[in-house]
Amino acid sequence: MSTSFQEHYPWTGRPLIASAAMGGYAGPALATAVSRAGGIGFIGALRDVAILDQQLTSAKASLQNDDLKVASESTLPIGVGFLLFATPLDDASVVIGRHKPAIIWLACPAQEQDFGTWSKAMKKVSPSSRIWIQVASVSVALRVVSTCSPDVLVMQSSDAGGHGPFPGAGIVSLVPETRDALNRGGFSEIGVFAAGGMSDGRGVAAALACGADGVVMGTLFLASKEVELPAxxxxxxxxxxxxxxxxxxxxxxxxxxxxxxxxxxxxxxxxxxxxxxxxxxxxxxxxxxxxxxxxxxxxxxxxxxxxxxxxxxxxxxIGLVTEVKTAGEIVTECRDLARLCLQKAIKCL
Ligand SMILES: Cc1cc2nc3c(=O)[nH]c(=O)nc-3n(C[C@H](O)[C@H](O)[C@H](O)COP(=O)(O)O)c2cc1C
Known part of the structure; x- marks a missing residue:
């Protein structure tokens, strides 16, 4: 694992677990609870960035008395995810420039080159924010790294809940093939996170064994106490x-x-x-x-x-999601179980 993770996300524990940027579901309560537990919490933005502005204000207030270490004093120890096809870039830039989340997650562009436009615009208004880009294939991953230089590629498998480009592949092939292709292409410093289908620590361990630097989970956090649900x-x-x-x-x-x-x-x-x-x-x-x-x-x-x-x-x-827990419990339990699984796996050697 690259040392830059400790440098860029100093409040986090290992293995790295992020809650997905689920627009309309992942608000400030979930994002701050995940980061407080040493994970990486994301707020999922929707089209109306005035709502995001309020959510970030609320997250900032909620984190005020926590002593989470950040890489740059001006950043918030959470991330914000955008659906690029749905959000006006100018509006998003104003809000990001105002709140400076530690990470900006870009997904679902109308055209692939929008990743580049957004990456540049976000870096301009918040230079200390790191850029994470969610894609679903090795070829798009390779094109994106050469045009956008993200810090992390979130490789989304076809098992993922919510939207993604189709048809897609499973984590077991997608993550190692992406890692190899990045290394061969001279992009070994770019992190790879696995997303899709992992709903407990065993899935986290599997993704790490496949070469992922960390894991993003969405469906599991739908059972968290902090998630926002319509009914x-x-x-x-x-x-x-x-x-x-x-x-x-x-x-x-x-x-x-x-x-x-x-x-x-x-x-x-x-x-x-x-x-x-x-x-x-x-x-x-x-x-x-x-x-x-x-x-x-x-x-x-x-x-x-x-x-x-x-x-x-x-x-x-979804079948592994059976109990409501706090986001903090989810992060801690996934981490502990992932460690246990990897220790157990070593004994099989
Ligand atoms: C309810 C829900 C809403 C989602 N909303 C978004 C979103 O707004 N933006 C985005 O990039 N991904 C979104 N996703 C996809 C996640 O980023 C991620 O790829 C997925 O949750 C990982 O798979 P898992 O759900 O099996 O853990 C959503 C997923 C779920 C389950």
Missing amino acids: KEFREAILKTNDGGISTARSAVFDQLAGKSFWPSEYDGRAIAGASYKDFRSGVGIEEVQNRYAIAAKEAHKGFGEEVRAAIWAGSG
């Missing part, structure tokens, strides 16, 4: 769903439930394969799927109830 039924569904390979699915239909999707065509998302997905797969037309969703969305459960007509974004590791 209590959302979490109930997360906790009771298992066998994620068949109970979740990647599809663009989840983005069309309330009308035309605003996502660029190269992205889809993994969510619980509920009634809307099943209807669509069995040939029900999209208008009827939308009608049925609209009726369910008017209920108190907003469509997140029993038959799951709304989109409950979750990765294939």
Whole structure:
């Protein structure tokens, strides 16, 4: 592992665990709790950066009495993630320049070159912030490192909950192949984090064994006390769903439930394969799927109830998410179990 991690994220413990920048779900409470536990907490931004401005103000206030070590006095020991296709860059620049999070996470551009435009703009307004870029293939990773010089590539596998470019690959091939390609290309100093499908310390250990410098988890933090959820039924569904390979699915239909999707065509998302997905797969037309969703969305459960007509974004590791815990407990337990697994694995040699 590069020594730059200790230098850039001095409040963190090992192994490095980050909570994903989940727009609308990962707010200041989750991000600060993860960083307080020695992880790397991210706030996920949405289109309206006025909300992000408030969230960062609140995070700063909440961290005021903590003594988290930061690399530069002006940075906040949390990160902020942007969905590039959805957020106006000028608005984002103003907020980042004002709050200076330690890390800026860039994902889902409308065009690949937007990674470069955003990286430059973010560095200009907050030079001490590190840039992390989430991609899903070795070839995009290689192009991105040569044009953007990020500090970290978050390699998102096809198991990941939420959106990503499709079709994608699993962590076991994606991470080592990316590491090799970066080393061969003279980019050995760039960190590689694994994202997608890991929902406990065993997954963390596996990703580390594949050569990852750290791990990003999203679905597991949907069971944290600090996450923001649209309805209590959302979490109930997360906790009771298992066998994620068949109970979740990647599809663009989840983005069309309330009308035309605003996502660029190269992205889809993994969510619980509920009634809307099943209807669509069995040939029900999209208008009827939308009608049925609209009726369910008017209920108190907003469509997140029993038959799951709304989109409950979750990765294939959902079956390992069975209990509500604080984000701090999640980080600590994942770390401890990862260490134990690696020690156990060594005994098998
Ligand atoms: C509910 C949810 C919302 C997400 N929102 C975003 C987002 O706004 N921006 C982003 O870059 N990734 C988002 N993701 C994807 C994560 O960045 C990450 O790749 C994924 O959570 C990792 O897989 P896992 O969920 O299996 O841990 C989201 C994931 C989930 C589960």
